[in-house]
Amino acid sequence: MTGHELRQQFLDYFHKKGHTIVPSSSLVPQKDPTLLFTNAGMVQFKDVFLGKEKRDYARATTAQKCVRAGGKHNDLENVGRTARHHTFFEMLGNFSFGDYFKEGAIPYAWEFLTEVLKLPKEKLWVSIYQDDEEAFEIWNKAIGIPADRIVRLGEKDNFWAMGDTGPCGPCSEIIIDQGPQVGCGKPTCAVGCDCDRYLELWNLVFMQYNRDASGKLTPLPKPSIDTGMGLERVAAVMQGVLSNFETDLFVPLIRFVEDISEKRYGGNEKDDVSMRVIADHLRATTFLISDGVLPSNEGRGYVLRRIMRRAARHGKMLGLDNPFLHKGIQVVVDTMKPAYPELVDHCEHVTQVTLNEERRFRYTLSLGLELLNKVLSETRERGERVVPGEEVFKLYDTYGFPLDLMDEIAREQGLALDMEGYERAMEEQRARARKSWKGSGEATVDPSYTALIQALPPTEFIGYETLEGEVEVLAIVKDKTRVETASQEDDVELIFDKTPFYAESGGQVGDKGVFRAMGSDGEPVEVAILDTQKPVSQLVVHKGRVKKGTVQRGQKGKALVDPDGRQRTALNHTATHLLHATLKSVLGDHVKQAGSLVAPDRLRFDFSHFSDLDYREFYRIEEMVNQIIRTNMPVKTFVTSLDDALRRGAIAMFGEKYGDQVRVVQVGDFSMELCGGTHVRASGDIGLFKLVSESSVAAGIRRVEALTGPGALEYIQRETERLRSISLLLKAAPPDLVPRLEKLLAASREYEREVEELKARLARAHVEDLLDASREVNGVKVVSARVEDLDAKGLRNLADTLKDQLKSGIIVLGTVEDGKVSLVTAVTRDLIDRYHAGTLAREVAKVVEGSGGGRPDMAQAGGKNPGKLKEALEKVFEIVEGT
Structure with missing residues (x-):
């Protein structure tokens, strides 16, 4: 049975059982900032389970695209090293929203596995939550599974929660025994062991409680069902292979990597890991970009970039130095298009984005090599043999430079990496990420708004038909607290029974306008509406400032939208x-x-x-x-x-x-x-x-x-x-502006050429004087002097001329321009083993309160104290004397 047939059989089975087939949602959770990616089938139904949204069906079934590569659920580092971990995978699921419960979910799952897929009953085990007697009775009495094949596990393994608070409940897993030949061989090996012998196939979650902030569990009025089964894992079982990567969902990609690398899968484990990584990451790359995620340096885009670069790095380990990932996108599309035909339309775009990112990574590697060599050089200059962990982490995290390549280059130069320091920096970053990224299910909406939507009826929007309407003030919020009244100059949030004001949504900003009423004291009331928002579904909040009178809850008045805006x-x-x-x-x-x-x-x-x-x-x-x-x-x-x-x-x-x-x-x-x-x-x-x-x-x-x-x-x-002003300034009509500008620019370039020529003549005039003023120190000719009327570029040209004339020597030239010191140092090639121009520039610059550096033969520096330039130039002779 192919993976596509398996997916369809699952959906067809539950459709016949009265379930609505719901298409997979995007890998980017819709309006859910608490999640990086859709990582389970229930994500698109989260608001249904929470009671915030109603659907016209009580039973659903899906084949959901999922990614686990960041945030709380992160399988990235395991991918390629095991037979079953993936970044992208499909989760088959069936759901009940207050309809059937355990008495329906358990028989459905058993019937599908044993009657439709015909898996041998004697190989199937189940686990249940340790206190779930109801599930035990159904498995044991209704289904007929012997008690010794029903394993009770604790809260860590068999109790599911959406978050720290909210819907939760026990779960039951269906497990297949793949035989001792694939196990760990330990005498203690049993259900719950981390080896592949007892493979978890299907998780049935029984949402029957609500957990409050104190941890108290209260039964839900309408218990629900959420189940999930990995398509790739079940496909491996059905196709009689021990690795997901050997199923028909992955084999075309493995063959693709074999062809471009000219290596054979199964040849050696190191190459096999790289092939599996590339095959998996190509799927994630294709589906993420197709769903609108693009490589970047933050959030979802950063995770995608890490996936793509990890794949590129493993390609390099297989000898693939040129971009290759983009060629594999078509293979993913051809493999997955029966279930996801939209991939065909997106193929060109995904391919181009992937190629661009590969090229960018090649540039990053080039830049990273330059930065790594600088770090290694500085480590040696300090007389150290270990590269600081912070620097290693910076190269890895900021510039995407592969850690193993960094280690290889460092070892070639007799240096080691401070891996403990690197791990500390990595953990600090993870802690920052955990702090800034709220976990799945945690509320991001202000609790005051959640309370309002529960207490008030939905706001009726009448703004398509009219820009004004008679409304009633249902609630007033001031400083996040509900109040009965608000007075002049108070900043408030008003909730009406209905509104003509459009609340910010879909990129369109919220309306502005005014609310007018007559106060109970007979005085006019006016509230300037400065913004309109919808913090939660069906609740429109009018943010404003009281301009006149006192606004009261229950007050009726007129809401008027600014018509021009x-x-x-x-x-x-x-x-x-x-x-x-x-x-x-x-x-x-x-x-x-x-x-x-x-x-x-x-x-x-x-x-x-x-x-x-x-x-x-x-x-x-x-x-x-x-x-x-x-x-x-x-x-x-x-x-x-x-x-x-x-x-x-x-x-x-x-x-x-x-x-x-x-x-x-x-x-x-x-x-x-x-x-x-x-x-x-x-x-x-x-x-x-x-x-x-x-x-x-x-x-x-x-x-x-x-x-x-x-x-x-x-x-x-x-x-x-503006064009008219430019015409007047240049004394040319608009049609003549371009020729006029071209003429002026040509003249300007000619003037610049003449100035450069005059500067060169001036520099040549300095040469003889500077050579005459040279001193011999330590057997080395040294020219150290201040030069007027030359900029930094002129100093460099003059230094080159002096090097040619001296044949052997050291040159330090300084000038003052716009109140700042510029310095150039040069060392002839025969002396760079003894003197380093960059080091010399740094030392001299300290005198003028500046800094500098550069190559062994030529360097530059700057300073902010022109008064000490003479002292700095004299310092040169001391440095040469002492070296």
């Missing part, structure tokens, strides 16, 4: 949709939104693309958007099911979380996106679109900024005025 924001939001569609049209389908800002005064759009825009692309994009504006296409919105919207071709934004019903914004036949924002009625309302900048914000991510409508017109007028 809303209109300008709508122009920019619709223009953002047009820009997105245009970028895909001009640059390719690999373009994906990576972030946006839609404000009244501007729009900003981040997107995936592997190179900067040339001026032709820049203007083509701008012209195409304006063309759509001129055609005045109608902008329509409608609500439909998510499946229907996607079938129609609507673009779903990366990282957004959608319900079963979604709002679609369509601009003619040009653009269709899922969007909850506010828009114009026709593209012509935008008036004008002007791109103002394009830049890089991260590896593989570009950013464009643009203006629309009145803002675009104002920008063009400012630029026109």
Whole structure:
């Protein structure tokens, strides 16, 4: 049975049992900053289990893409060294949201394994939580598993929790005995041993309690089920192999590595580890980039970069010095496209991003070698034989330089690495990461908002139809505390029963405006609404300041949105949709939104693309958007099911979380996106679109900024005025500005050439005087003098001339420019065994309160005390005398 057949059989089985097949969610958890990556099947249902979200089904089944390579769940260092650890894997799962419980989950799992997959019952064991008598009874009495094959384990192994608080419960694992031939051979080997004999196949989690902050467990009103079974692990069992890497899900990748390395898998363990690492990491790389993650120096991008560079390093160990990973992306796509056809569309983009990162890593290695050699040189200069651990960690962590290569180069030079210091620095970094990254399930929303949403009805949004409405103040929050009233100049957060104010979402900023009412004392009340936010689903918070009177809970009044701000924001939001569609049209389908800002005064759009825009692309994009504006296409919105919207071709934004019903914004036949924002009625309302900048914000991510409508017109007028000022300054009409500037620049270059020539003549005039002033110290001719009217470059040229004239000697030249000292030191080649120009520069610079350094034959230094230049130049003779 192939891996793809196994996946489909699992989904089909549970579908027949009344479960809804839910597609895999993105590897980037949607709106869940507590997780680096989706690492289990239950992640996309987290809010359902917590009671924050309702679905129209109570049973679900999934084949979920997962990555465990950072944060709390991190298998990276084990990958390649074991038969079953992976960065990317698929988790098969079935879920019950208050529907069936243990009495359903256990028989389903047993039936699928023994009746559908036909695994031998006598080889299957189960583990349960030590106090879970209910699970024991079902396994023993209903299923018929002998008591001696039901193992009771403690909380560490068989009790699952979403976090320190919240839903939790006992779990039961189904285990297969693969036989003593694959075990550790120890007499104590049994279920729970770390060897591969007793292989965990399927974990059934029984969510039946809620744990509070004190640790107290309270039964949940509707217990739920969350199960997970690794596809790769079950595929290995079904295909009769002892390693996941020998299944059909990995064999094509292993063959690919064999072909490019000209090595055979199974030849030796060291090469096998490298092949497994590359095969695994190619899968993770492909799926992560396909889901919108790009290599970077922080967060998810940093983990992806580590995965890619670890694979590249193992390629180097196999003798692959040139970029090769990008060639393997197609192999992953061909292997996985039956289940994930979207990979085909993303293949070119993933390949290009991978190639770019490989090239960047080659550059990093080159830079790292330069920095490593500097560190090794400095270690030797200090008379030490061990490279400090902090320096080792910096080269590894900041520059991505492989540790084993560092160790090899150091040993070649007779030095060792301080590995204890390195481990300390690594642990300090891990501690910082743990402190800054909240673990899975920990709340990131202010508890005061959670309490509000539980106490208040959902806020009704009426802002699509109107910019004002009669509302009631349901709650007032001041300094994170609910209050009954707030007075003039108080900063408050107001929650209304309904609102015309759009809360910040999907890149669109929150509305501003005013709330007006009549106080109980007959005095007018006015609250300036400065921002509108939605800290939790269905709760709209209006942040503002009381300008007049006293606002009270229960007060009724009028909420009015600033119409100009809303209109300008709508122009920019619709223009953002047009820009997105245009970028895909001009640059390719690999373009994906990576972030946006839609404000009244501007729009900003981040997107995936592997190179900067040339001026032709820049203007083509701008012209195409304006063309759509001129055609005045109608902008329509409608609500439909998510499946229907996607079938129609609507673009779903990366990282957004959608319900079963979604709002679609369509601009003619040009653009269709899922969007909850506010828009114009026709593209012509935008008036004008002007791109103002394009830049890089991260590896593989570009950013464009643009203006629309009145803002675009104002920008063009400012630029026109600036052009007029330049024309007046250069005394040339706008059409003649370029020729005029070219003429001026040519003249400027000629003047610079003449100045350099005069400086060279001046320097040559100094040569004879300086040679005459040389002294012989320790049998060495030394020129140490102050030179006027030369900059640092002039000093270097003069030093080179003096070296040629002296044939053998030391030169130190100093000058003062803009109140700062510049020094150049030079040593002829025959003397560099005795004197080091860099060391000489450092010593002399100390006198003028500066620093410097450089090569053995030429170095530079600077200082901030010109008054001590004479003393510094005299110091040269002492240094040469004492060396």
